[in-house]
Amino acid sequence: MEARDITTSSRLAGEPPLRRLEAPSRRYGEKLIQGLLGLCAAISVAVTTGIVISLIEPSLGFFEQVPIGDFLFGTDWTPSFQPQSFGVLPIVVGTLSVTLWGLLFAIPIGLAAAIYLSEYASPRVRKLLKPTLEVLAGIPTVAFGFFAFAFVTPFLQDIWPGFLGQGPNIFNALAAGLAIGLLIVPIIASISEDAMSAVPHGLREGAYALGASRMRVSLRVVFPAALSGIVASIVLGVSRAVGETMVVLMAAGNNPQLTLNPVEQIQAMTAYIGTTATGDIGTGTIEYDTIFAVGLLLFVLTMLMNLVSIRLVRRYREIYE
Amino acid sequence: MRLGSERTRLAVAGARSVTTADLGNQPRGDVVRGRIFWALLLLAISIALLGLAVLLIDVLIDGSERFGPGLFTDQVSGIPENGGFQTAIIGSLWVIGGVILFSVPIGVGAALYLEEYANRERWWNRLVELNIQNLAAVPSIVYGILGLAFIVRGPLDLGFVALAASLTLTLLILPTIIIAAREAIRAVPPSIREGSLALGATRWETTRLQVLPAAIPGILTGVILAVSRAFGEAAPVLLLGATTFITANTTNPFEDSYTVLPVQIFNYFGRAQDEWLQLAAAGILVMLILVLAMNSVAIWLRNRYEQRW
Numbered sequence: 261m262e263a264r265d266i267t268t269s270s271r272l273a274g275e276p277p278l279r280r281l282e283a284p285s286r287r288y289g290e291k292l293i294q295g296l297l298g299l300c301a302a303i304s305v306a307v308t309t310g311i312v313i314s315l316i317e318p319s320l321g322f323f324e325q326v327p328i329g330d331f332l333f334g335t336d337w338t339p340s341f342q343p344q345s346f347g348v349l350p351i352v353v354g355t356l357s358v359t360l361w362g363l364l365f366a367i368p369i370g371l372a373a374a375i376y377l378s379e380y381a382s383p384r385v386r387k388l389l390k391p392t393l394e395v396l397a398g399i400p401t402v403a404f405g406f407f408a409f410a411f412v413t414p415f416l417q418d419i420w421p422g423f424l425g426q427g428p429n430i431f432n433a434l435a436a437g438l439a440i441g442l443l444i445v446p447i448i449a450s451i452s453e454d455a456m457s458a459v460p461h462g463l464r465e466g467a468y469a470l471g472a473s474r475m476r477v478s479l480r481v482v483f484p485a486a487l488s489g490i491v492a493s494i495v496l497g498v499s500r501a502v503g504e505t506m507v508v509l510m511a512a513g514n515n516p517q518l519t520l521n522p523v524e525q526i527q528a529m530t531a532y533i534g535t536t537a538t539g540d541i542g543t544g545t546i547e548y549d550t551i552f553a554v555g556l557l558l559f560v561l562t563m564l565m566n567l568v569s570i571r572l573v574r575r576y577r578e579i580y581e
Numbered sequence: 582m583r584l585g586s587e588r589t590r591l592a593v594a595g596a597r598s599v600t601t602a603d604l605g606n607q608p609r610g611d612v613v614r615g616r617i618f619w620a621l622l623l624l625a626i627s628i629a630l631l632g633l634a635v636l637l638i639d640v641l642i643d644g645s646e647r648f649g650p651g652l653f654t655d656q657v658s659g660i661p662e663n664g665g666f667q668t669a670i671i672g673s674l675w676v677i678g679g680v681i682l683f684s685v686p687i688g689v690g691a692a693l694y695l696e697e698y699a700n701r702e703r704w705w706n707r708l709v710e711l712n713i714q715n716l717a718a719v720p721s722i723v724y725g726i727l728g729l730a731f732i733v734r735g736p737l738d739l740g741f742v743a744l745a746a747s748l749t750l751t752l753l754i755l756p757t758i759i760i761a762a763r764e765a766i767r768a769v770p771p772s773i774r775e776g777s778l779a780l781g782a783t784r785w786e787t788t789r790l791q792v793l794p795a796a797i798p799g800i801l802t803g804v805i806l807a808v809s810r811a812f813g814e815a816a817p818v819l820l821l822g823a824t825t826f827i828t829a830n831t832t833n834p835f836e837d838s839y840t841v842l843p844v845q846i847f848n849y850f851g852r853a854q855d856e857w858l859q860l861a862a863a864g865i866l867v868m869l870i871l872v873l874a875m876n877s878v879a880i881w882l883r884n885r886y887e888q889r890w
Contacts, residue, residue, distance in 0.1 A: 293785045294698050300690030301699070301709050304759070307752050308712050311723060314730030372625030380622060389626070391880045396633045398806060398876040400813025402843045403865045406850060407636045410643060410858060442632045449629065473611050475618040496718065503720020505816035506843075510850060530722050530816065537729070537820040555726045559719060566718040570711070 315559055318552035325546055331553065337516040337527075339550045340536070346550065348557065350516040354433065354526035358508055359501040361437025361522055362444065366497055369441075370448030371490065377449070378456035379478045390453065397446035405510030408439035413511065416523075426523060431513030434522035439507050444497040451496065455489020456482050488576040495569035499562045505530040529558050640869065644862035652863055656828055657845070661856035666864050668830050669845035672743060672823070673812060675834045676841055679747025680754065680811050685804055687751070688758030692800075695759070696766040697788050717756035724753045725817030733821055741822025743834035746841065749817055754807040761803020765796040798886035805879035809872045815843035824848060842868055 323331070326346045334347015373393075377386050412435040413428055420427035428434060459482050467477045483490070513525030514535055533551050541547045655665025691713075699706040728749030732739055739745040769792050777787040823844040831839040840848075842864065850861040 287783060290783055290785050294694070297690045297694035297698060300687045301694045301759075303687060304691065304713050304716060304755065305709060307727070307755070308716060310731050311719065311727045314727050314735070315723075318730070369625045369629050372622045373629050376622040376626050380619060389630075391884065392630070394880050395873060395876040398809050398813070398872055399633070399636070400815070400843055400865075400868055400872055402813065402815050402846050402850075403636065403640060403869060405847075406643075406858075406861060406865055407639055409850075410862070411635065411639045442629070442636070445629045445632075449626075473615050475611075475615045478618075499718045499720070503722065505720070505722045505819075506847065510847070530720065533722050533726070534816060534819050537725070538824045543734075552726060552730075555723055559723050562718055562720055562723075563715060566715050570714060 311559065315552055315556040318549045319556045322546065322549035322553045326553075335518050337532075339547050340539075340541070344546070348529075348554065350518040351527050351529045351532050351554070352557070353518055353520065354512070354516065355502055355508075355528040355530070357433045357520050357522065357526060358437045358440060358504075358512055358528055359498065360520075361434055362440035362501045363494075363498065365438055365441030366444045366448055366501075367494060370445045370493070370497070371452055373445065373449040374452035374456055374490075375478050375483070377453045379474065379482060390450070393446045393450055397450060399443075401443065401504060401506040402510075404439045404443050405436075405507040407442075408435045408507055408511035412438055420523075428523040429513070429525045431511060431515075431525040432523050433512050433526045436508050436510075436512035436528075437522070439511060440501050440504050443504070443507070444500050447500060448493045448497045451493035452486065452490045455486035455493070458489070459485040485578050488573045488578070491572045491576060492569055495565055495572075499565055502562060502565075503530060503558065505534050509534050529554050533558075637869070640862050640865050643859055644864075644866035646859045647863035648866055649863075652867055656830075657826065657840075661852075661854070661860055664849065664857075664860050666842060666845055666867065668827060669840050669842045669864075670867075671830045672839040673841045675743040675831055675839065676746045676750065676818075677808060677812050679744060679834060680750045681804075681808060683747065683751040684754055684758055684807070684811075688755050688804070688807075689762050689800060691755070691759045692762035692766055693788060693793070696763050697784070697792065713756050713759055717760060720816075721753055721814055722816040722820070724749055725820035727752065728817060729820045739835075741825065741838055742836060743831055743839040746818050746821050746823060746839070747834070749821060750811040750814060753814065753817060754811050757807040757810070758803055761807070762796070762800045765799025765803065766792060768799060769795045798882055802879045802883040805875055805882070809875040809879070812875075813843055813868060813872050815841075815847055818844050819847075 331346050331348050333349065334345060335349050336345035336347045337350040338345045377389060381389065409431075413430060413432060416428045416432075416435055463481050463485060464477055467481045472480070508528040508531045512528055512531065514527050514531060515525040516527040516532070517524055519526065533554055536547065536551050652665050653670065654667055655663060656668050658664040695706070695710065699709075701707065728745060731737060732745045732748050733741060737745075737748075739748075773791050773795065774787055777791045778784075782790070818841055822838065823840045825838045825840065827838050827840060829837075831837045846861050846864040846868065849857045849864065
């Protein structure tokens with residue numbers, strides 16, 4: 261507004277009329293497009309709202325019949341046969357057990373692979389390995405489930421040392437956990453490597469100039485500097501492991517047991533949802549509503565983890581030029 | 582003169598030998614530890630690659646028995662020798678076609694809004710951003726529940742049809758596409774926008790003619806990776822009626838029942854005898870070939886057209 265005032269008032273007689281700088285029309289099209297694009301972004305909020313509503317509404321019906329305390333702390337999970345019991349702990353522990361074995365495998369391997377790729381590998385090796393890992397990260401989870409059942413379990417049964425007692429069941433938490441671990445190694449390795457490569461070279465050179473060895477530079481300089489990205493990669497790996505359905509469905513079994521014993525058959529939360537939803541259970545029954553209650557618990561768990569991760573990432577982020 | 586230069590030479594040589602001796606003289610423990618550390622790193626990455634290689638080889642061995650044109654021409658059957666994946670492959674094509682149709686415009690639109698238009702000071706824009714980060718971590722089976730409650734039943738009430746699966750999988754991969762597209766758009770340097778705006782282009786003209794073309798390779802990589810994920814995803818579709826036993830190919834995505842490749846594989850797998858397992862492995866092989874080919878193209882695209890401004 262002010263700009264126009266200046267141009268009009270400072271016009272001297274005899275000069276050609278100045279061209280106005282504003283657009284000749286109000287540009288409704290521009291506004292429309294901005295609105296449409298904003299709508300696309302708003303869909304994501306609608307999706308979250310939809311998820312919350314679709315989970316909470318049937319869950320409320322469920323919790324009218326089952327006290328929430330019995331659900332969260334009960335240790336018997338027999339929703340589909342008499343006597344019905346809705347203690348969710350066995351399938352929560354099942355999920356945790358599988359996640360634990362997966363992470364025990366994936367975190368050391370994934371981080372070591374990331375350090376190797378970022379600090380040790382020659383540019384040629386890295387140019388080959390990084391894309392390979394990224395391509396392999398896209399292997400469908402059905403393939404991992406098949407692999408866990410048809411290869412990992414028989415392999416574990418073969419090499420199981422006698423002094424550890426009973427060997428693995430045909431369905432067991434360990435094989436599923438290891439397969440999930442293998443599934444999240446590329447995720448952890450790839451994201452952590454990105455974070456480590458982003459650490460400025462000056463830091464490394466400074467440490468080398470002070471006489472630090474390569475191992476020391478990797479562990480004491482690069483690793484802490486990249487911590488926020490590393491934490492993010494691990495949390496993403498954990499939520500993938502907790503939410504993974506096909507592998508536990510195919511290799512860990514469908515027998516809810518409150519145990520952390522890796523060779524036993526268990527049932528994970530996702531596997532319960534998958535099996536029950538594909539079975540022939542009528543809508544409106546309490547078994548049917550159980551799916552939503554378990555889904556809600558799963559959603560809340562992953563949501564909390566992710567919020568914590570976003571916090572941690574902000575807290576540990578080191579900003580370099 | 583001669584004497585002086587001789588002295589300098591000696592002094593330099595002496596200083597050099599002292600320095601190199603000092604620097605090269607790392608403590609023995611450090612050297613050994615460094616070697617062990619290096620070996621452990623190498624071991625770790627070998628285990629990762631070996632594990633994934635064994636997976637591929639295992640599927641290859643189990644599946645090669647049944648791998649052949651029959652997989653594409655035979656339909657679902659009760660006898661393992663006659664079973665194939667034709668219905669499932671056609672179902673997957675319908676579903677994925679829908680996913681591409683819905684997810685690309687919405688995903689890219691949302692990314693453009695967040696990068697080019699949104700004012701980060703406003704709370705609603707920050708909410709959208711946080712929300713997308715959160716959605717990316719929601720387990721896929723929860724999207725299945727959403728699809729069941731809102732798309733198959735509830736407000737949209739589409740029933741167990743391919744379109745419902747397309748819509749659900751679209752919602753599942755939207756956050757991935759948005760995040761990848763935003764990164765690609767952010768990589769376009771501001772000077773390009775400023776140049777365009779300075780020449781009198783409007784915001785949308787700048788976005789459409791300058792920013793978008795420059796960001797296309799990165800966006801495409803994200804889209805391909807996300808779509809290949811949707812193609813291999815079985816868990817949410819389990820809840821959307823894809824497990825129905827069907828014998829006819831899906832011809833109408835709005836009405837016919839359907840199944841998709843990963844679910845059909847799971848179905849054959851569940852029948853437990855060795856013949857069925859081999860058939861399942863052959864199906865996995867088909868899926869792996871398709872998915873790995875798509876992902877390779879995506880990664881190649883990114884590495885080929887990655888621009889450093």
